[in-house]
Amino acid sequence: MEMVFSSIIIRPLLLGHFMNNFSDANQTAEIISDMSFLYELSLSIGRSLDLVDNCEKFLKILMPRKNYSYGAIWIKDKYLSNLSETENTTLIYAKPRYYIRDTEMPLSHPLFTEVAGRDYATINSRDRKFSSFINEHNIKEGTFVILPLGQLGFLKIYTANKDYIYDDRTARKMRSVLDKFAISLEGCLSHENLIAEIRQRRQTETELKKAREELETRVQERTCELVALNQDLLAEVIERKKTESSLRQLQAQYQALVENNPDIIMRFDKELRCLYANPAIEFVTGKLAEDVIGKCIWDMDFGIEKDKTLQKHLMSVIESGEQLRFESEQAHSHGVRYYQTHFVPEFANNRAVVSVLGISRDVTEHKLFEKEIARLDRLGVVGQMAASIGHEVRNPMTTVRGYLQLYQRRLTSVKDRETFSIMVEEIDRANAIITEFLSLARNKAVDLKKNNLNEIIKVILPLIQADALHRGNSINVELGKIFDLRLDEKEIRQCILNLVRNALEAMSDGGVVTIKTYIENEDVVLSISDEGKGIDSRTFDRLGTPFFTTKENGTGLGLAVCYSIVARHKAKIDVETGSSGTIFYVRFADENRE
Amino acid sequence: MYIKHSTISNIVKAVIQLSVKEDTVVLLAIADKNKPDIPELIRQLNQTDVTFIGGIFPGVIDGNNCYEEGTKLFVLPVIEQPLLVKNISQNSFQLPEWANSMEKAGKKYMAMIIIDGFSSNISGFLTNVFDSLGGSVSYIGGGAGCIQKHQPCIFTPEGFFQDAAVIAVVRSEGLLGVGHGFKRLAGPIIVTRTYDNVIAELNWENAFTVYKKIVERNCGQIVTMDNFLEFSNDYLFILTRECSEDVVRTPIGVRLSGELIFFCEVPENTVLYIAKGEQNSILEAAGQIGRGHQGLLGESIRTTMVFECMGRRAILQEKIELELATVNDDLIKNFGVGLAGGMLTFGEIASDGNGFLEYYNKTLVVGAFYE
Numbered sequence: 001m002e003m004v005f006s007s008i009i010i011r012p013l014l015l016g017h018f019m020n021n022f023s024d025a026n027q028t029a030e031i032i033s034d035m036s037f038l039y040e041l042s043l044s045i046g047r048s049l050d051l052v053d054n055c056e057k058f059l060k061i062l063m064p065r066k067n068y069s070y071g072a073i074w075i076k077d078k079y080l081s082n083l084s085e086t087e088n089t090t091l092i093y094a095k096p097r098y099y100i101r102d103t104e105m106p107l108s109h110p111l112f113t114e115v116a117g118r119d120y121a122t123i124n125s126r127d128r129k130f131s132s133f134i135n136e137h138n139i140k141e142g143t144f145v146i147l148p149l150g151q152l153g154f155l156k157i158y159t160a161n162k163d164y165i166y167d168d169r170t171a172r173k174m175r176s177v178l179d180k181f182a183i184s185l186e187g188c189l190s191h192e193n194l195i196a197e198i199r200q201r202r203q204t205e206t207e208l209k210k211a212r213e214e215l216e217t218r219v220q221e222r223t224c225e226l227v228a229l230n231q232d233l234l235a236e237v238i239e240r241k242k243t244e245s246s247l248r249q250l251q252a253q254y255q256a257l258v259e260n261n262p263d264i265i266m267r268f269d270k271e272l273r274c275l276y277a278n279p280a281i282e283f284v285t286g287k288l289a290e291d292v293i294g295k296c297i298w299d300m301d302f303g304i305e306k307d308k309t310l311q312k313h314l315m316s317v318i319e320s321g322e323q324l325r326f327e328s329e330q331a332h333s334h335g336v337r338y339y340q341t342h343f344v345p346e347f348a349n350n351r352a353v354v355s356v357l358g359i360s361r362d363v364t365e366h367k368l369f370e371k372e373i374a375r376l377d378r379l380g381v382v383g384q385m386a387a388s389i390g391h392e393v394r395n396p397m398t399t400v401r402g403y404l405q406l407y408q409r410r411l412t413s414v415k416d417r418e419t420f421s422i423m424v425e426e427i428d429r430a431n432a433i434i435t436e437f438l439s440l441a442r443n444k445a446v447d448l449k450k451n452n453l454n455e456i457i458k459v460i461l462p463l464i465q466a467d468a469l470h471r472g473n474s475i476n477v478e479l480g481k482i483f484d485l486r487l488d489e490k491e492i493r494q495c496i497l498n499l500v501r502n503a504l505e506a507m508s509d510g511g512v513v514t515i516k517t518y519i520e521n522e523d524v525v526l527s528i529s530d531e532g533k534g535i536d537s538r539t540f541d542r543l544g545t546p547f548f549t550t551k552e553n554g555t556g557l558g559l560a561v562c563y564s565i566v567a568r569h570k571a572k573i574d575v576e577t578g579s580s581g582t583i584f585y586v587r588f589a590d591e592n593r594e
Numbered sequence: 595m596y597i598k599h600s601t602i603s604n605i606v607k608a609v610i611q612l613s614v615k616e617d618t619v620v621l622l623a624i625a626d627k628n629k630p631d632i633p634e635l636i637r638q639l640n641q642t643d644v645t646f647i648g649g650i651f652p653g654v655i656d657g658n659n660c661y662e663e664g665t666k667l668f669v670l671p672v673i674e675q676p677l678l679v680k681n682i683s684q685n686s687f688q689l690p691e692w693a694n695s696m697e698k699a700g701k702k703y704m705a706m707i708i709i710d711g712f713s714s715n716i717s718g719f720l721t722n723v724f725d726s727l728g729g730s731v732s733y734i735g736g737g738a739g740c741i742q743k744h745q746p747c748i749f750t751p752e753g754f755f756q757d758a759a760v761i762a763v764v765r766s767e768g769l770l771g772v773g774h775g776f777k778r779l780a781g782p783i784i785v786t787r788t789y790d791n792v793i794a795e796l797n798w799e800n801a802f803t804v805y806k807k808i809v810e811r812n813c814g815q816i817v818t819m820d821n822f823l824e825f826s827n828d829y830l831f832i833l834t835r836e837c838s839e840d841v842v843r844t845p846i847g848v849r850l851s852g853e854l855i856f857f858c859e860v861p862e863n864t865v866l867y868i869a870k871g872e873q874n875s876i877l878e879a880a881g882q883i884g885r886g887h888q889g890l891l892g893e894s895i896r897t898t899m900v901f902e903c904m905g906r907r908a909i910l911q912e913k914i915e916l917e918l919a920t921v922n923d924d925l926i927k928n929f930g931v932g933l934a935g936g937m938l939t940f941g942e943i944a945s946d947g948n949g950f951l952e953y954y955n956k957t958l959v960v961g962a963f964y965e
Contacts, residue, residue: 033834036782036865043863060861066836067949069729098728138730142948160729160948 034173037065041177046184049191055093058181062157063095070099070136070158076107079152079189089153099158102135111135111146115154120171121146124162147174150182152189264339264360267346272297272314275355284330284339284360306330317343317356327363336537337364371541394434401427433555446568451487453517453526453588454479460493464500464515472509475500480518485588487569495565498558499528499584505551506532506582522590529583540577596656596935597665602630605665606638614644614669619676619762621668621706622648622749623937626740628663632754640751647676647760649708649738650747652904653938658918660907666935668899673703676762678750682709682719683757689726702947704732704768704963709759711737711940712744714791717859719759720943720951729947732768734961736901736939737857737953766896766963772839772944774871774906774957775879776832780808781867783831788862793845793854802852805829805845808868822848827908830956831860832869842869842956844905857941858953871909871956880917881924883960894964895929900936901959907938921960929962 044061048054059071072094077086089112091103105111110132115121123130125141133144136158143164145157155178157166258265258278267275273296277289285292285302292300297314298307309328317324324343329336341360345353401424408420457479468475496515503513511531518525535543542548544563547556566573566586574585595612597604609620624630629650639646654666679687705727709716716737723733738747746756783804787795796804806817809829817825826845833841843866847855860866900921907914922933944959945951 032782033836036784036834039784040863040865064835064841064950064952069948096725096728098724098726098730138728 038173038177040065042180045177045181046187049188051185051188051192052093054184054188056095059093059095066157067159068157069142069160070139070156071095072100072136072156073149073153073185074105074111074156075149075153075185075189076151077104079186092153099136099138101137105135109135111154111156115146115148119148119168119175120166122166124164126162147171147178148182149178149185152182152185155181262362264358266292266358266360268297268314268356268358270318270354272311274300284337284362313341313343314356314358317345318353321345321347321351321353337362338367339363394431397427397431397434401431433557446488446491448486448488448569450484451489451492452484453482453487453492453524456487456489456492457496457515457517457526460496464497467501468504468513471504473504473507473511473513476512476514478514478516478518480516482517482519482524485524488565491565491568495562495586496526496528498562499586502558503528503530503532503582503584506530508532520587524588526586526588527583528586529581531581533581534579535575535577535582540575543575544573595667596654596661597667598661598663600624600628600630600663600665602635602638605630605635606642608665608667609639609644609646610642612644612667612669615671617671617673617765618645619670619672620644620646621670621708621762622646623654623666623668623935624648624650625654625661625663625665626650626652626742632746632749636749636751636754645672645675646751647708647762648749649760649937650740651736651738651937651939652741653907655900655902655918655933655936655938657935658915658922658933660902660914660918660938666937668897668934670706670762671765673763673765676750676760678748678752678755678758678760679719680755680758682716682759683714685715685718685722687719687722689722701767702730702732704734704764704766704961706762706764707733707735707759707943708748709735709737709941709943710744710747710755710757711739711857712747713757713759715859716857716941716953720953723761724945724951727947731763732770732947733943733945733951734768734770734899734901734959735943736937736959737941738937739940741904764963766965768964769962770944770946771883771960771962772942772954772957773879773883774832774839774842774903774954775876776830776842776869776871776956777875778832778867779812779829779870782865783868785860785862785864785866788860791856791859792849793856793860794851800852801854802848805854805868812870819848819850827905828871830869830871830905831856831866833860833864833866835952839954839957841952841954844955857955871906873910873913876906876910877913877917877920880920880958883921883924883958895925895931896963896965897934898925898929898931898963899961900933901939901942901944901961902936903942903954903956903958904938904940905956906958917958921958925960925962931962933960 040061041058044057046054047057055073059073062068063071073092074089075092077088077090080090088104088106089109091100094100110129114123114129114133122143122145123133124143130141130144133146139158141162142158142160143162143166145159145164145166147155147157149155261278262280262283263278264280264284265276265278266281267277269275274292274294277292279289281287281289281292285300287300297311300307302310306328309326313324313326323345325340327338327340329338331337339360340363341358344357344359346355346357348354404420404423404427408417408424411417411420457477461475461477465475500513500515504511507513507530513531514527514529516525516527516529518527539550544559545556546560549556563573569588570591571586571588574587576583576585595608597608605622605624609622612620614620624632632650653660653662654664655661656664656666677690679689681687705723707720707723709719713719727733739745740747744756746754748755748758748760750760783796784798785793785796786798787793793801795801802819802822809817809825812829813825815825822845826848830845831843833843835841843856843858843860845854845856849855900918902914902918906917910917918933926932942954942957942959943951944954944957944961
């Protein structure tokens with residue numbers, strides 16, 4: 001078959017292609033042409049599962065072959081996965097882009113109503129309804145052909161040729177291809193829906209995974225935070241335990257301090273009720289702390305006067321909010337004790353006094369020490385006086401004594417001689433007194449040498465025993481094993497003689513003076529005890545004061561000399577006295593040890 | 595204006611002498627043979643105030659004379675500055691939306707497209723252009739190039755390019771005539787396997803085997819891969835179209851595997867025919883193009899232009915001027931205006947915008963530009 005396709009002038013020179021009277025050859029050519037067209041078209045269908053790609057491939061064959069100017073595929077929204085809720089139709093694909101105007105339209109659009117229930121609809125620009133079919137740019141005249149695509153939507157074709165005919169025969173030729181195309185579109189849509197579903201599922205899975213990961217991350221972060229918090233807490237607990245332990249320790253330490261403190265520590269509330277008292281109170285009041293705690297001050301039974309004084313001072317502190325110090329004394333079976341009390345107000349946050357802390361210290365020793373110091377001071381003054389007076393008085397006395405002895409020898413009268421003897425003895429006595437005075441001097445030189453106290457006692461023991469015997473008393477000696485000391489023998493001997501003589505003089509006949517030596521707390525102790533009636537408190541306070549004596553013929557220097565000697569040996573005299581007697585202790589400190 | 599010797603000075607001088615207006619473009623069709631140094635020509639033309647576009651073609655036409663050398667100048671009033679599109683084979687270009695400015699004009703102007711005829715993806719490019727401009731314009735144009743090898747062949751003030759196209763929308767309406775005159779020899783034949791611009795199988799057999807069988811039966815000679823080109827210019831393929839000119843596809847080579855190579859893509863499953871060109875029938879096509887224009891526009895014709903396929907010249911040889919004379923005579927007879935000129939091309943473009951924009955081979959395209 002040969003056929004000449006000479007030339008075609010495209011606009012407006014198109015030559016009619018279809019003729020009314022086909023020759024057999026032409027008919028065959030037309031059938032072959034149709035077949036080849038339908039073959040090409042049908043093979044273009046379904047070559048892609050992508051909706052747009054499928055449409056593009058289909059129109060790419062259809063439009064050049066039929067020389068259509070524009071082709072558009074519209075699908076009802078209910079078949080589109082992302083638009084299934086709307087009642088519109090959406091433009092899925094169109095070529096060329098140049099004509100595209102509307103991309104969606106309602107199902108009530110004439111394009112739908114016109115083709116409903118028909119194989120095709122065609123309308124050209126000669127028809128008045130043509131304009132209502134236009135939903136593109138730049139189309140004014142020509143022919144539209146609307147071809148249903150099953151139930152999915154339709155294919156809209158435009159050609160500028162307003163004489164274009166799309167007849168029933170053409171429609172029948174196209175029907176199977178269009179049905180196939182519609183089915184392929186359904187396949188694409190199903191595929192897209194599937195893809196969308198898979199994508200959605202994947203997205204959901206991804207989001208779920210992401211959410212899970214985020215959750216996991218958050219859990220991990222939270223766990224880390226909790227672990228860190230826990231560690232902090234643990235550290236805090238450990239720290240707190242440590243602090244508590246320290247506090248307990250401190251508390252125990254403070255409690256030990258307070259509980260074992262010899263000072264009386266008490267706390268009173270504003271109603272003067274005892275909130276706390278440490279065990280030291282027992283020593284002062286003879287009452288247990290637990291018996292005192294919870295009681296008011298006036299129920300403590302310290303004595304009416306004492307209670308009143310305490311009440312007055314406490315009220316003063318509570319009212320003024322200022323600290324208060326005062327001293328008081330308390331009689332005990334073993335003597336009077338002196339106390340210095342310090343009341344300290346304790347405040348609440350509003351600066352109001354809520355309680356008062358009271359600390360009472362036994363200052364008896366301090367008081368005694370003060371007295372001792374005073375005594376020593378006095379002794380010192382006396383010693384200095386003695387040192388200066390001694391020299392000045394002794395010289396004239398020696399002169400007087402010499403002359404007295406000279407004149408005594410010249411006397412013939414016995415009576416006069418006796419008188420002169422008395423005068424000489426009295427001068428000697430005065431001289432002895434001066435000597436003792438001089439020994440009171442603090443700065444008197446001592447000759448310290450290695451000596452054993454027991455040996456010194458043994459040397460002077462016969463003298464002492466003779467003296468005791470003379471007085472109708474006896475001496476009991478208990479010498480312990482002691483170490484040697486650095487001692488001035490003469491002075492120690494004098495000290496022992498003075499103490500023993502005092503002891504003998506304190507007793508009536510038949511009394512026993514006991515001399516002991518022993519070691520106590522690494523000190524060498526010399527004790528001399530008598531069985532006298534003891535020393536009253538007034539006398540006790542003045543012991544060692546020069547010229548203080550209770551004896552009729554005493555000089556009041558014996559004990560003072562003892563104190564002076566002991567001080568020069570850096571030793572110490574303690575006295576215990578009672579109704580059964582008195583004991584003098586001379587304690588030689590370890591530093592005297594040879 | 596035709597410039598016999600394509601020296602730079604001749605061309606520049608001629609362009610200046612045209613004294614073109616501001617909204618006018620000078621199209622320079624330069625014959626490949628003895629062409630000047632194009633970059634230098636561009637440099638010198640850029641020193642004038644003239645806007646220009648141009649291409650290198652295997653030949654240029656002045657009146658009804660065809661030349662292998664020289665330069666033909668066309669003055670084209672344009673509505674927009676010409677658009678240069680580079681790297682068309684990469685299909686990554688973006689064309690501007692011209693449709694609005696076309697619509698405002700209220701007339702259907704002529705878009706002239708000069709394209710590198712050896713680029714791949716010419717069909718893709720034209721589809722893209724048609725997608726953007728649609729039926730707002732008519733289209734005319736052709737493929738530039740040098741017969742020896744693929745090299746730069748499109749130029750504008752921006753430079754000298756390969757794999758490019760330039761589009762100028764001419765401020766004139768136009769009439770188009772398209773014809774080839776090839777006769778169907780055998781078919782239908784189904785293209786059963788293709789890729790890009792290669793046909794691997796025809797009727798489920800090796801493409802070359804099928805082609806060889808048909809051609810040998812017709813011409814009585816042995817066709818081999820070595821002498822393939824001696825036959826391919828005469829025996830080519832056509833794709834049938836309703837209501838428009840059939841599209842010709844010329845094989846330009848054969849691979850050892852028997853695959854046939856074309857200028858343009860041929861879609862798989864396309865039904866086509868093998869056609870043969872005879873001088874007489876081809877000449878006859880030219881006559882029919884002219885006749886279509888009869889009595890339509892009279893004196894309003896501004897200019898006329900022809901895009902003549904290089905392959906037709908190979909068939910017609912010296913008779914090509916007879917073909918051009920036929921066109922010229924018809925144009926004079928119908929419009930009182932002769933054929934201004936044109937160029938020999940590697941592929942032709944013609945569409946009134948109401949159908950698909952095709953890239954033709956072995957085709958004669960005549961355009962009459964009118965006010």
